[in-house]
Amino acid sequence: MDTVTANKRIVTRYFDIISGRRTDLRLEDCFTADARWHVPFSNPMIKPNPKCGLAGVMEVLSSGVAIYQAGSLDIRIESMTGDQEDVAVQLTFIARLANGAPYDNRYFFRFRLEGERIAEVWEYLDTLHQQHQGAFAHLP
Numbered sequence: 001m002d003t004v005t006a007n008k009r010i011v012t013r014y015f016d017i018i019s020g021r022r023t024d025l026r027l028e029d030c031f032t033a034d035a036r037w038h039v040p041f042s043n044p045m046i047k048p049n050p051k052c053g054l055a056g057v058m059e060v061l062s063s064g065v066a067i068y069q070a071g072s073l074d075i076r077i078e079s080m081t082g083d084q085e086d087v088a089v090q091l092t093f094i095a096r097l098a099n100g101a102p103y104d105n106r107y108f109f110r111f112r113l114e115g116e117r118i119a120e121v122w123e124y125l126d127t128l129h130q131q132h133q134g135a136f137a138h139l140p
Helices: 003-019 053-065 125-132
Strands: 029-040 073-081 086-096 103-115 117-127
Touching: 003 073, 003 086, 003 117, 029 053, 086 125, 103 125, 117 125
Parallel strands: 029 117
Antiparallel strands: 073 086, 086 103, 103 117
């Protein structure tokens, strides 16, 4: 298998774990020990930004998942492209917020890979739209 195809499979496996389609794999095993996760600066939940190290990446992911009702995540990948080191993904994320309200937003991710693991992520989304839907309502 060529590197580009392998990289796309690694990122697809990550989204399968996040969405609950793969419960036989550990999310932590997708990332390098020194991974970094960048979010839009307007995101009020992630400080400092970027989060660094495996613990920091897991903190980003767990804080995001806590906003949504368990089992409600529907991740619809619309486009995926890659090269020897990077994979870019455009998707729609549909879920129910913890309070039961519907949530729907478009995301763009850039993943940088090292070997068979994700080393760095840049996450882009409309945080104003996210706020209007009530995703940050639980924050003081």
